Amino acid sequence: MKLYVLRHGESLANVRQLVCGSQDFPLSARGVLQAKCVCEFLSTRQFTRVYASSLSRAIHTVSDLRCQPPILVQSQLVELNTGLVSMLSLPELWAQDIRFKQPWLTPELRYPGGECFREMVERISGWFENAARQWSEEDRVLIVGHEGTLRVIFLRLFGLDLEQYPDFPIGNCDHLYFDIRQDKIVHYAHVTLQSLGGDCHEESAADNIS
DSSP states (O other): OEEEEEEOOOBHHHHHTBOOTTSOOOBOHHHHHHHHHHHHHHTTSOOSEEEEESSHHHHHHTTTOOSOOOEEEEGGGSOOOOGGGTTSBHHHHHHHOGGGGSGGGSTTOBOTTSOBHHHHHHHHHHHHHHHHTTOOTTOEEEEEEOHHHHHHHHHHHTTOOGGGOOOSOOOTTOEEEEEEETTEEEEEEEEOSGGGOSGGGOOOOOOOOO
């Protein structure tokens, strides 16, 4: 089975460097260009299943995919619900509580009016495990979501503990690729948007929860 997990294009929240979380911000003009570029690449793959977070920035990132099955919108794939702090910048959030800078180390710490980190991990992991039961080794699956979506699926596939939660940079419209055979990963790649070539593939400098 071949699995592609794609982060959405740059959103207006990325431009404003907001915490954002599960708030529904659309793609920026740059994000629309990024989405067109990655869809051009992904349209050469013949996916058998395509899933997307229910947030518009994820759905619109793959709106230009050609000759693919219908997009199955999944609310469980949305980003961490950061509740009342969603409209803050990251420095403002960290000034309130520095533990939010690495929330996987204190996973029971709840965002005011939102989720705790463990709840997000369990939500996305639970969705992935249920969905994967329907897949065969002939499937080619695309999942479109957020940094949290990509990181949780990476955590789950590599069998890591929560304190080993991956924190490597994931740019807008980067994707993770897994070749899985008999439940084992035989090949893994982090494919950056820049590596696909073209001026519109520059990564966003924003480093927020989106």
